[in-house]
Amino acid sequence: MSGGVDSSVAAHLLRKAGHDVVGVFMRHGEAEPVACASEKPDASSLLPIVKPGHKQGCCSASDAEDARRVADRLDIPLYAIDFQEEFSQIIDYFIDEYSAARTPNPCVVCNNWLKFGKLFQYADDVGAEFVATGHYARLASASDGPALMRGLDDHKDQSYVLFGVARELLPRMLLPVGDYRKDEIRAIARDMQLRVADKKDSQEICFVPGGDHAAFIRSRRGDSPTAGEIVTTDGQVVGQHDGLEQFTIGQRKGLGIALGEPRFVIRLEHDTRRVVLGRKEELARDRLTAKDTNWLAPAPSVGAPPTRCQVKIRYNSQRVPARIEALADARLSVTFDDPQFGVAPGQAVVCYDGDRVLGGGWIE
Numbered sequence: 001m002s003g004g005v006d007s008s009v010a011a012h013l014l015r016k017a018g019h020d021v022v023g024v025f026m027r028h029g030e031a032e033p034v035a036c037a038s039e040k041p042d043a044s045s046l047l048p049i050v051k052p053g054h055k056q057g058c059c060s061a062s063d064a065e066d067a068r069r070v071a072d073r074l075d076i077p078l079y080a081i082d083f084q085e086e087f088s089q090i091i092d093y094f095i096d097e098y099s100a101a102r103t104p105n106p107c108v109v110c111n112n113w114l115k116f117g118k119l120f121q122y123a124d125d126v127g128a129e130f131v132a133t134g135h136y137a138r139l140a141s142a143s144d145g146p147a148l149m150r151g152l153d154d155h156k157d158q159s160y161v162l163f164g165v166a167r168e169l170l171p172r173m174l175l176p177v178g179d180y181r182k183d184e185i186r187a188i189a190r191d192m193q194l195r196v197a198d199k200k201d202s203q204e205i206c207f208v209p210g211g212d213h214a215a216f217i218r219s220r221r222g223d224s225p226t227a228g229e230i231v232t233t234d235g236q237v238v239g240q241h242d243g244l245e246q247f248t249i250g251q252r253k254g255l256g257i258a259l260g261e262p263r264f265v266i267r268l269e270h271d272t273r274r275v276v277l278g279r280k281e282e283l284a285r286d287r288l289t290a291k292d293t294n295w296l297a298p299a300p301s302v303g304a305p306p307t308r309c310q311v312k313i314r315y316n317s318q319r320v321p322a323r324i325e326a327l328a329d330a331r332l333s334v335t336f337d338d339p340q341f342g343v344a345p346g347q348a349v350v351c352y353d354g355d356r357v358l359g360g361g362w363i364e
Contacts (some may be wrong), residue, residue, distance in 0.1 A: 001025055001070065001078060003063030005196045006134030006177050008070040009185045012192060013176040014132055015074055022128060023071045023078035025064050026114065028087035028207055066196050073194065081122065086114055091207055095217050098245035099226055101268035102346030105161070105315070106205055112164040120169060132174035136182075137162055139175055140356075146170035148296050148357040153181040160315050163350045163360040164294045217245045228273030230257055233266060233282055244268055247275050250283055250342025284339035288313070290332040290349050290361030297358045300326040306335070310352045313343055313363070319352055332361045 001007045001023040015021045064080060071078035090106050090113065097104035119131050136151030137159040148170060151157040165173070177185055189197035204211040230239040239257045241247070246254070251265040257277065266278035293299075300307050304326065310319035311334055321337040334349055343363060350360035 001067040002134070003066035003070075003196065003199075004134065004202065005186060005189050005194070005199055006136070008067070008134075008194055008196050009188050009192075010132055010134040010176045011070065011074055011076060012188065014174065015076065017176075019130075021074070021076045022126065023067065023074075023076050024119065024122065025067045025078060025080045026119075027064070027080050027082050028084055066199070070194060070196065073192070083114060083118065086118055087207060089113070091220070094205075094207075094213075095220055097346050098213070098217055099221060101226075101244050101270035103248040103344040104346050105348055106207075107315075108161045108164055108348055111161055116162070116165040116169055116173065120172065123172075130172050130174045131169075132176060134177050135159075135162060135175055136178055137175050137357075138178035138355075139170065139173060142297075142356070144298055146173075149178075150352070150355040150357070151178045156182045159352075159357050160312055160348065160350045163296065163348060163357055165296070166294070167296050170296065214243060214246045218243065226273050228275070230255070230275045230277060232259075232263075233276060233278040238277070241275050244270070244273060244275065249344035280341065283341040285336070285341075285343040286339050287333065287335040288343050288349060289327070289364045290334065291330065291364050293326075293330045293332050293359060293361035295359035297353070297356065299359065300324060302326045302328055306333075309358060310354075311336075311360075312350045312352070313340060314347055317342075322351075324351055330361070331364075 001011055002025070011021055011023055068078055090109055093109055094104050094106050115133055116131065123129075123131050135158045136153055136156040138149040138151060140147045140149050145167075148159060148162060148165070150159045180188075186197055205213060208216045226244040227240070227242050228244070229237050230241050231237050238259065241256075247265050247268055249265055249268065252262060255263065255265070255277065257263065259277070262280065263277040264280055264283055265275060266282050267276040268274075269276065306323035306325040308321065308323055311322045311324070312319050320340060323335045323337075325333040325335075327333055332349070334351075345363050347363050348360050349363050351358040
């Protein structure tokens with residue numbers, strides 16, 4: 001329970017369906033000695049105060065307070081779990097990727113490592129059968145087992161960020177808001193008179209205050225500058241930049257360079273620390289390779305003929321037709337029917353068969 005409307009209504013829907021619900025708020029800030037838990041009288045029989053090896057967190061943040069109010073309203077226990085150590089690993093990944101001229105996706109990593117990783121260990125500790133979240137995605141039965149599906153609301157679908165969940169965990173996942181549209185979820189919250197009914201969706205990375213990820217990285221990285229030249233694809237030096245972490249493939253705005261026509265970030269060079277600009281047509285890519293694949297459906301076999309499907313190369317991109325082919329060492333080759341713009345190393349490529357998530361990997 002993050003304190004937002006989606007996870008709040010998810011908890012309500014689960015309780016309405018007859019589940020015995022335990023709310024968990026994930027903390028990533030500094031540990032506090034003060035413990036905070038909102039609980040039913042018999043909650044101690046359901047859940048220990050903290051997971052073994054973790055300190056109890058303080059619910060002092062506004063989001064934690066929102067989550068506490070909702071839990072009180074639903075009459076369910078809420079526990080704040082200190083994941084500071086685990087979040088520090090996600091922060092290290094975030095900084096390392098940007099410093100290596102790649103574009104990270106910490107939300108996907110958080111889902112893999114924490115929400116559908118560490119929280120399953122917590123669920124096992126307390127005898128919980130399922131882990132549920134407020135993601136806009138669905139689960140369905142297929143001939144080969146449980147299948148992860150796109151959410152009903154096309155504008156809010158979050159199946160992309162769940163591609164990395166271990167397949168064996170699908171039977172223990174619950175995604176109660178995936179069968180609703182966002183306006184329906186807000187309407188349910190209003191009917192319940194929840195204060196979070198009209199709370200804005202978070203658009204920022206949760207551990208980056210103010211949303212300025214470049215400043216955040218510089219403050220954490222220390223003496224490892226990534227400043228360098230801004231050049232065109234023909235090698236002309238047209239400016240200087242303060243750090244590779246300010247840029248991503250396909251970026252047009254905020255370049256600080258006026259060349260008389262639109263230019264885009266075509267390439268980021270880790271070794272030379274150069275940002276390479278070009279015209280839009282120079283962004284076009286016919287294919288990509290990905291590593292560290294994860295499959296939520298039967299995996300394609302290495303050496304087998306290419307398989308047709310649809311793929312997404314970013315969270316906000318559209319699915320496009322492509323052919324995929326399994327490579328050795330859990331790698332994947334994707335060939336697009338039509339060239340795509342903005343293929344960024346470090347982002348995830350996710351494969352779909354209609355509404356079903358087949359799997360995906362990290363773009364090399």
